[in-house]
Amino acid sequence: MNYSRQRESILQYLRSTKCHPTAETIYQNIQSENPNISLGTVYRNLTLLSEVGQIQKLTFFDGPDRYDANIVPHYHFVCTKCGAVLDLEMDSLSHINLLAAHNFEGTIENHMAFFYGKCPNCAKHISKEL
Amino acid sequence: MNYSRQRESILQYLRSTKCHPTAETIYQNIQSENPNISLGTVYRNLTLLSEVGQIQKLTFFDGPDRYDANIVPHYHFVCTKCGAVLDLEMDSLSHINLLAAHNFEGTIENHMAFFYGKCPNCAKHISKEL
DNA sequence: CTGCATGCAAAAACTTTGCACCGCC
DNA sequence: GGCGGTGCAAAGTTTTTGCATGCAG
Numbered sequence: 001m002n003y004s005r006q007r008e009s010i011l012q013y014l015r016s017t018k019c020h021p022t023a024e025t026i027y028q029n030i031q032s033e034n035p036n037i038s039l040g041t042v043y044r045n046l047t048l049l050s051e052v053g054q055i056q057k058l059t060f061f062d063g064p065d066r067y068d069a070n071i072v073p074h075y076h077f078v079c080t081k082c083g084a085v086l087d088l089e090m091d092s093l094s095h096i097n098l099l100a101a102h103n104f105e106g107t108i109e110n111h112m113a114f115f116y117g118k119c120p121n122c123a124k125h126i127s128k129e130l
Numbered sequence: 131m132n133y134s135r136q137r138e139s140i141l142q143y144l145r146s147t148k149c150h151p152t153a154e155t156i157y158q159n160i161q162s163e164n165p166n167i168s169l170g171t172v173y174r175n176l177t178l179l180s181e182v183g184q185i186q187k188l189t190f191f192d193g194p195d196r197y198d199a200n201i202v203p204h205y206h207f208v209c210t211k212c213g214a215v216l217d218l219e220m221d222s223l224s225h226i227n228l229l230a231a232h233n234f235e236g237t238i239e240n241h242m243a244f245f246y247g248k249c250p251n252c253a254k255h256i257s258k259e260l
Numbered sequence: 261c262t263g264c265a266t267g268c269a270a271a272a273a274c275t276t277t278g279c280a281c282c283g284c285c
Numbered sequence: 286g287g288c289g290g291t292g293c294a295a296a297g298t299t300t301t302t303g304c305a306t307g308c309a310g
Contacts, residue, residue, distance in 0.1 A: 002284055002289055023275080038292045043275060045290090061189050061242075064274060075230065080239065089233040096223055097245065100205065103219040105250035109210065112191075113243035115227065120235035132264050132309050153300080168267045173300060175265090194299055 001052070007045045009033050014055060014069035020076070020085040022064040058085070060114065079119035081126075086119060131182070137175045139163050144185060144199035150206070150215040152194040188215070190244065209249035211256075216249060 009030045014021070021029070027042045046067055049055045058066040060078055066085060068076075075088045093113065101108040118126060139160045144151070151159070157172045176197055179185045188196040190208055196215060198206075205218045223243065231238040248256060 004284080004290055006291075036292070038294095040276075040293075041291055044277095047276090057191070059189060059191050061187070077230070077234065077236070077238070079236070086236075088230050090229050093223075093226055093229070096226070096243070099220050099223070100207070100218050100245045104207065106207070106209070106216075106253045107247040108207070108245050109247035111243055111245045113226070113241055115230045115238050115241045117237040117239035123236045134265055134309080136266075166267070168269095170268075170301075171266055174302095177301090 001048070004045075006030075006034055006037050006041050007049070009037075010042060010045050011049065011054065011069065014067055018087065020058060020066040020068050022066055024064065026067070058114075060085070076114045077119070078114055078116045079122055080116050081118055081122040084119045084121075088115065131178070134175075136160075136164055136167050136171050137179070139167075140172060140175050141179065141184065141199065144197055148217065150188060150196040150198050152196055154194065156197065188244075190215070206244045207249065208244055208246045209252055210246050211248055211252040214249045214251075218245065 010026055013026055013030050019025070023039065023042050023046055026046070027037070027039050030037060030042075046055065046057070050057045050067070053071060054069075056068045056071055058068055058076060060066070063083070070087070073092050075090055075093070077086045077088050078084070079086075093111070096113075097108045097111055100111065117123075140156055143156055143160050149155070153169065153172050153176055156176070157167070157169050160167060160172075176185065176187070180187045180197070183201060184199075186198045186201055188198055188206060190196070193213070200217070203222050205220055205223070207216045207218050208214070209216075223241070226243075227238045227241055230241065247253075
């Protein structure tokens with residue numbers, strides 16, 4: 001994989017934020033550094049980087065996929081009110097792979113999990129309204 | 131919500147199968163009963179039914195969303211080889227909500243999880259090849 | 261009748277891809 | 286120079302929506 005300024009820029013941006021941005025958001029935020037970059041290039045590089053494991057692709061219910069440069073296993077929270085995606089500080093749930101494998105004839109390699117509810121901000125506002 | 135033959139048909143079909151079909155698959159399979167039904171109607175009803183909690187929408191990494199008439203909490207397995215989606219027989223992991231809530235200021239309402247690996251069929255074929 | 265539901269087709273939303281050109285090594 | 290990467294635009298895929306019409310209550 002050759003060096004490319006665009007890919008570098010994407011990776012830098014992704015590492016600089018905890019927002020789990022979408023391809024579109026990344027595109028907009030690196031345009032100052034890469035005035036001529038195209039959205040297609042952003043997608044191509046995001047796909048590439050996640051294939052080689054340098055970043056992680058996050059797919060939730062709604063909206064476009066999001067990306068995360070934090071490849072240490074961790075879990076995500078999605079706010080059902082404002083849509084924010086946050087990292088959760090919690091231990092690995094690797095034990096649940098065993099639970100899943102228990103009555104299963106195939107092999108369990110891994111799992112994907114996310115949690116949802118109200119984020120700290122929205123929870124605060126809701127409690128005020130009551 | 132008024133009665134509609136189309137919605138009834140979608141629900142019936144979904145309840146008759148364990149395949150977790152996509153909107154497209156549902157559409158194709160109920161055409162014999164509903165020759166003039168449109169894909170838009172299928173989507174509209176699937177959205178409606180999942181909003182009122184009569185069915186469940188499943189979003190995985192790739193491909194279109196899938197739907198499940200089994201609304202008893204349960205988990206899914208996705209085969210990384212053939213793409214099959216299977217139900218897992220395992221207990222609820224509701225305890226993981228507590229783990230997630232532990233260092234978190236917001237509220238955890240629920241979680242979504244799926245497991246991936248090789249399904250019984252693919253696992254069998256792979257072990258033969260070795 | 262009144263309003264929700266439908267069929268149809270267009271469009272929206274998101275992502276991938278073909279192609280000619282460009283830049284890394 | 287060769288090969289991988291890019292920009293651009295077109296096309297692909299999945300889902301939603303506007304509108305006129307149809308059916309349930």
